[in-house]
Amino acid sequence: MNVWLVRTEDFNENSLLKVEELLNAYDGPLTFNCHKQTIQNSISYGGTIHPEKAMEYMADFRKQHHIDQKDFVCLYTNTRLSNNFFTYGDGLKNFIIHSGDWDLYTSAGNEFPDAYLLYSNLLKSFVYQDYETMYEHLHQNETIGCYMDLCLNKKEILLKLRTADICDTCLEHIQSKHIDGRIIGQIIDSFEGLRKQLLFRNRLQLETKLSRVEITAKGKFILIDYGNLELKFSPLRKAIYKLFLESIQGYTIADLLGADVELVKLYQSFQPNKTAEEIDATIKGICDPHSMRIHEEISKINAEIVQKLGERISVNYIISGERGEKRKINYTLIKEKSY
Numbered sequence: 001m002n003v004w005l006v007r008t009e010d011f012n013e014n015s016l017l018k019v020e021e022l023l024n025a026y027d028g029p030l031t032f033n034c035h036k037q038t039i040q041n042s043i044s045y046g047g048t049i050h051p052e053k054a055m056e057y058m059a060d061f062r063k064q065h066h067i068d069q070k071d072f073v074c075l076y077t078n079t080r081l082s083n084n085f086f087t088y089g090d091g092l093k094n095f096i097i098h099s100g101d102w103d104l105y106t107s108a109g110n111e112f113p114d115a116y117l118l119y120s121n122l123l124k125s126f127v128y129q130d131y132e133t134m135y136e137h138l139h140q141n142e143t144i145g146c147y148m149d150l151c152l153n154k155k156e157i158l159l160k161l162r163t164a165d166i167c168d169t170c171l172e173h174i175q176s177k178h179i180d181g182r183i184i185g186q187i188i189d190s191f192e193g194l195r196k197q198l199l200f201r202n203r204l205q206l207e208t209k210l211s212r213v214e215i216t217a218k219g220k221f222i223l224i225d226y227g228n229l230e231l232k233f234s235p236l237r238k239a240i241y242k243l244f245l246e247s248i249q250g251y252t253i254a255d256l257l258g259a260d261v262e263l264v265k266l267y268q269s270f271q272p273n274k275t276a277e278e279i280d281a282t283i284k285g286i287c288d289p290h291s292m293r294i295h296e297e298i299s300k301i302n303a304e305i306v307q308k309l310g311e312r313i314s315v316n317y318i319i320s321g322e323r324g325e326k327r328k329i330n331y332t333l334i335k336e337k338s339y
Contacts, residue, residue, distance in 0.1 A: 001070060001183075003122070006035045006061070008043070008077040011099060016076060018111040023118065025228040026193055027216075028186025030122065037065065039075060048080045051088035051096055058094040069093075072125070074118050087117050091129070095121045112198045119190045124148075126179050146170055166191075189228075196227030210316055210331055213245060219270050223309075231308060231317075236282065237301050239266035240294075244319050250328025253294055256287040263287070298327070 003023070007016045016034050023032040043049055043057050058073055067073060074095040081088060081098050089095045097117050102110040128134035146167040166174070166188075174184065211225035219238060221231040233241060243263055244250065251259060264283050271279065286294050302318040309317060321327030 001029050001031065001072075002068070003030055003032045003072040003074065003118070004035045004067060005032060006037065006039055006058075006073060006075045008039050008049075008075065008079060010078045011076045015099070015110065015114075018109070019076065019114045019118075021230070022111050022115040022194065022197075023190070025222070025230060026186050026190040028189070029180065029182050030186055035065070035073075037061075044079050045082075048082040049077060049096070050082045051085065052090075054096050055088075055090040055092075055094050058090075058096075059092070062094075072122065074121070076114060087121060089121055089125065091125075093125065097121075112194055116191070116194050119187050119194075123174075123184075123187045126183060127174055127177055193227035196225070197229055198227075200226045200229070210313075213317070215242065229308060231304055233301060233304065235271035236267060236286070237297055237304075238270045239263055240286070240297055241301055241319070242266050244327070244329050247328065250321065250326040252324070252326050254289050255326070256294065257289070260284070260287045295323070 005016055005020055005023075007013065013034075020032050020034050023030075039057070039061070043054055045053075054075065058075060061067075062073060072093045072095070074097060076097050076099050078100045079098070080100065081096065085098070087095060087097045095118065097114060099110050099114050102113050124134050148167070148170050209225070211223040211229075213231075214222045214224045216222060219235075221233060221238065221241065223229040223231065231241075240263070243259060243266055256263070260283055263286070264279055267279050267283060268274075268276075274282075285291055286297065298319050302314075305317045306314045308314075316331040317329060319327050319329055
């Protein structure tokens, strides 16, 4: 089941890609895709967007781009909604989310609440057939950290995101609807994963607690205890990083000559579309002690890790060591998914 992510012109493309990456970090039937089409800011009137008019536009958008009726569409915008809501849906699998002002409440990044709101909207759409029925079940008097809190300001949304909770009453209501368990599982996993990532980014979690590195069946390198935070490597860098992950002693650059067979196998597992000759040639170049290629690849691997984890925690995950000495990863707890 596809969920299409669309943006207005004032919502940065890179921001939408960050949201897409977060949403797809949790396995299940829901797949999130950035749509190449941008919706112009002309849908706003007087500096705000009227949600009902936006929903009419999105209905036309569906027809124009032949989007399946089973699929969802979510429009992200930095323009305020005229009713001052943070999000709105029409009950026909169309949503709009206002992404502005999150920086007043968190420095972790807008993508976390943006992703949470969409997953929350999806859960509500599976449980309730229309907006009126959903509104009847909102916790309107007090914010208790449940996904069905009314939430009159964005600070309360972040409270829900930090608790990642569903109260017993709402849980019973969800269970009574007999929704596909895989969908519910994916959404619940996302709530918990986003909570962990938000706490990690805000340093509310003890920095001495390290995460296991999990390699999924799809070849993703996931820090599962940091909310499925993904380390994005090219196939070659995945092979190099896994080689070092599996070694306690580490390798000097000269040692890699003796590990070329293993490195070939690893590279083949992450890059099955290349021929054996192409793979052999690449690994031969990597293992050449007179080449700078391996230093460049390790540098790029480490840069990705530092960017995702920060300087203090990344020292446990980077490939460290001076030139001429053994290089290794200080923390090598690795887990592979077989599914």
